[in-house]
Amino acid sequence: MNQILNLISIQYKEFFRVPGILFWTLLFPVLMASGLGVAFTGQSEQIQHVALISTPDSSNAALDAFLEGAQPEELQAGTALGKAVEHPDLGKTQYYFHPTDWQGAERMMKRGEVALVLKAGESLQYHFDPANPEAQLTYLQLQALIIAPNRQYALGTIRPMTRVGTRYVDFLIPGLLAMGIMMSCMWGISYSLIDKRSKKLLRRMVATPMSKRGFLFSHFVSRLSLSIIEASLLVGFSHFIFDIQIQGDVLALIGLFISGNMAFTGIAVFVSSKTDNPQIGNGLINAVVMPMMVMSGIFFSYHNFPDVMVSIIQGLPLTMLADGIRGVFIEGAGFETTGLPSLILASIGVVFFFLGEKIYKWY
Amino acid sequence: MNSTSTPIIEVHQVHKSFKDVHAVQGVDLAIQKGEYVALLGPNGAGKTTLVEMIEGIQQPDAGDIKVKGLNWKQHQDQLHRVIGLSLQETRFIDKLSVRETLHLFSSFYKLPKSRVREVLELVRLKEKAKAFVVNLSGGQRQRLALGISLLNQPEVLLLDEPTTGLDPTARRELWEILAHLKTAYQTTMILTTHYMEEADYLCDRIVILDQGKVLAKGTLQKLLSENNLGEVIDFGLNAPGNHLEIPPLGDHEKILWKEDGMSAHLLVNDIVTYLPELLESVKRQGYHFTSLECRKMTLDDLFISMTGRRLGQ
Ligand SMILES: Nc1ncnc2c1ncn2[C@@H]1O[C@H](COP(=O)(O)OP(=O)(O)O)[C@@H](O)[C@H]1O
Ligand SMILES: [Mg+2]
Numbered sequence: 001m002n003q004i005l006n007l008i009s010i011q012y013k014e015f016f017r018v019p020g021i022l023f024w025t026l027l028f029p030v031l032m033a034s035g036l037g038v039a040f041t042g043q044s045e046q047i048q049h050v051a052l053i054s055t056p057d058s059s060n061a062a063l064d065a066f067l068e069g070a071q072p073e074e075l076q077a078g079t080a081l082g083k084a085v086e087h088p089d090l091g092k093t094q095y096y097f098h099p100t101d102w103q104g105a106e107r108m109m110k111r112g113e114v115a116l117v118l119k120a121g122e123s124l125q126y127h128f129d130p131a132n133p134e135a136q137l138t139y140l141q142l143q144a145l146i147i148a149p150n151r152q153y154a155l156g157t158i159r160p161m162t163r164v165g166t167r168y169v170d171f172l173i174p175g176l177l178a179m180g181i182m183m184s185c186m187w188g189i190s191y192s193l194i195d196k197r198s199k200k201l202l203r204r205m206v207a208t209p210m211s212k213r214g215f216l217f218s219h220f221v222s223r224l225s226l227s228i229i230e231a232s233l234l235v236g237f238s239h240f241i242f243d244i245q246i247q248g249d250v251l252a253l254i255g256l257f258i259s260g261n262m263a264f265t266g267i268a269v270f271v272s273s274k275t276d277n278p279q280i281g282n283g284l285i286n287a288v289v290m291p292m293m294v295m296s297g298i299f300f301s302y303h304n305f306p307d308v309m310v311s312i313i314q315g316l317p318l319t320m321l322a323d324g325i326r327g328v329f330i331e332g333a334g335f336e337t338t339g340l341p342s343l344i345l346a347s348i349g350v351v352f353f354f355l356g357e358k359i360y361k362w363y
Numbered sequence: 364m365n366s367t368s369t370p371i372i373e374v375h376q377v378h379k380s381f382k383d384v385h386a387v388q389g390v391d392l393a394i395q396k397g398e399y400v401a402l403l404g405p406n407g408a409g410k411t412t413l414v415e416m417i418e419g420i421q422q423p424d425a426g427d428i429k430v431k432g433l434n435w436k437q438h439q440d441q442l443h444r445v446i447g448l449s450l451q452e453t454r455f456i457d458k459l460s461v462r463e464t465l466h467l468f469s470s471f472y473k474l475p476k477s478r479v480r481e482v483l484e485l486v487r488l489k490e491k492a493k494a495f496v497v498n499l500s501g502g503q504r505q506r507l508a509l510g511i512s513l514l515n516q517p518e519v520l521l522l523d524e525p526t527t528g529l530d531p532t533a534r535r536e537l538w539e540i541l542a543h544l545k546t547a548y549q550t551t552m553i554l555t556t557h558y559m560e561e562a563d564y565l566c567d568r569i570v571i572l573d574q575g576k577v578l579a580k581g582t583l584q585k586l587l588s589e590n591n592l593g594e595v596i597d598f599g600l601n602a603p604g605n606h607l608e609i610p611p612l613g614d615h616e617k618i619l620w621k622e623d624g625m626s627a628h629l630l631v632n633d634i635v636t637y638l639p640e641l642l643e644s645v646k647r648q649g650y651h652f653t654s655l656e657c658r659k660m661t662l663d664d665l666f667i668s669m670t671g672r673r674l675g676q
Binding site: 003 | 448450467
């Protein structure tokens with residue numbers, strides 16, 4: 001027992017004595033939450049750039065009416081006509097029209113300076129890539145504004161949803177919590193084990209009566225407690241800044257948290273079971289972590305993936321964990337919904353842990 | 364059975380191969396309690412492989428290994444407690460202090476805290492107890508590794524190149540600690556090295572290993588006298604010596620030319636009779652010496668005479 005406590009305590013020391021690790025595991029998630037949270041939540045002003053091709057003999061009355069009062073402004077890309085449109089619910093949109101010819105418009109498109117080209121004439125022509133949602137949005141907004149400047153494209157009424165639980169940060173924070181658990185285990189455990197093997201330290205340690213299973217298990221305990229610190233920081237921070245609350249059963253959340261740590265500790269032990277080359281270890285960890293980061297709906301919903309993939313994605317441990325945590329945070333879920341995913345995550349952890357232990361290369 | 368006649372370490376016909384190397388080829392060793400034995404050989408001789416098999420870290424393909432009559436298959440736990448070891452190259456955790464590192468390892472043996480203090484004293488690291496491993500010098504690191512191997516008061520100490528890469532002062536310091544262990548605790552030790560002066564200074568017996576085989580073993584005196592190659596003449600010539608005719612050599616005598624072709628290493632039974640003939644013959648053929656040195660045979664010379672190569676390479 002003393003042995004395991006000692007192992008845990010050196011893992012803490014390793015952790016707290018390396019400023020780099022401290023930054024990436026503790027501060028980085030908080031910074032990410034604040035950055036993304038503010039970017040997607042604040043009522044910031046939108047800016048749209050449009051290339052405008054217009055000659056005196058190709059003018060369009062509606063467009064001219066819309067552009068009346070627009071002021072020429074000096075921008076980095078040249079002089080443009082600036083026009084701001086205020087909407088009581090959607091906020092302010094600033095349009096910049098860059099007068100140019102076809103060649104100039106094409107060049108601006110290629111450089112990504114504009115997403116849409118507007119060609120004046122008896123009927124207006126909008127040139128853009130239909131696969132680009134931003135260009136489509138600009139098109140729809142402009143079209144509505146030019147046809148009916150006063151109606152401001154609001155045929156129905158807009159009711160902004162800024163209630164706690166439905167904002168982007170509410171979606172993001174639980175995802176970041178899940179990701180934090182994965183990253184902390186995969187990098188904290190796998191990498192440190194592979195590093196110890198490459199330094200021949202594992203070899204030295206097992207040449208003593210050290211309990212091998214106890215050694216591997218000590219990583220679970222130390223990581224779990226570090227994950228708790230990390231998560232409390234993130235939750236505390238987002239509570240104060242974004243007023244995020246845990247709406248569901250806290251015990252269910254703790255259950256999920258522990259089984260998530262179990263799952264990723266098991267996977268981490270398994271991933272670290274063979275190689276003694278930190279570079280290969282790096283690649284292996286990324287191979288596990290990256291696909292889940294992209295697919296498991298941490299930053300954006302995975303429901304945009306094709307249906308066949310969605311059912312696979314829902315089977316990934318990170319997805320189960322993120323969805324579960326999200327359920328507790330914003331849908332008020334309890335054990336009845338988190339029970340099964342918790343059980344599955346814990347089993348994944350146990351299976352991978354023992355599999356990894358069985359094939360573990362100590363020498 | 365008589366306790367002095369039963370070796371504490373018995374290695375019998377041990378073989379070990381890797382993909383394309385037969386690293387250890389039928390080695391026999393018997394080491395008595397309290398004996399210090401040097402395993403001497405150039406890089407790649409199979410020293411590490413042999414020692415790691417005794418440590419239970421590698422398994423032999425064939426042959427038997429016993430320490431205190433115990434084997435690794437059945438008595439792993441007991442052997443861990445009998446043996447103390449340091450590996451050729453272990454890097455401990457950078458940001459742990461010397462004391463913390465010792466504590467960690469002592470917890471694996473369930474030792475009391477006082478043992479760490481004793482060991483710090485033994486390996487002369489008391490002043491460095493709070494220093495992080497990353498900030499230690501090469502000699503201090505080796506002493507830490509030695510300290511870890513001494514925690515469990517091992518009867519058998521197996522050290523793999525404990526002084527490689529150290530400067531002479533640091534090396535001496537380690538030698539003194541090891542010499543002290545021998546008198547104070549009657550520890551048995553196998554030490555691998557490619558420094559013959561280390562083997563000479565510390566060890567009762569020397570085992571010379573090359574390409575997985577034992578070339579010779581015994582005390583330094585025995586090795587030198589048995590090979591009956593008492594003396595060495597090193598000389599340099601003013602011109603390439605490929606046409607130089609030297610006086611006829613006896614059974615165990617030989618000449619080894621260095622790569623430059625102008626200097627050589629001559630192993631003879633008796634300088635007193637050979638040297639005048641050599642001087643005479645060199646002069647007659649129109650050469651003259653640029654250097655000339657006569658001395659007793661050392662282990663290094665012995666190794667060269669056996670393999671045609673130098674030890675430290
Ligand atoms: N794990 C291994 N895989 C393949 N070859 C090895 C391995 N370990 C040692 N060898 C080879 O076995 C031979 C003996 O190596 P080693 O015991 O390390 O020699 P020494 O310690 O005397 O320098 C060398 O040729 C080395 O390349
Ligand atoms: Mg070696």
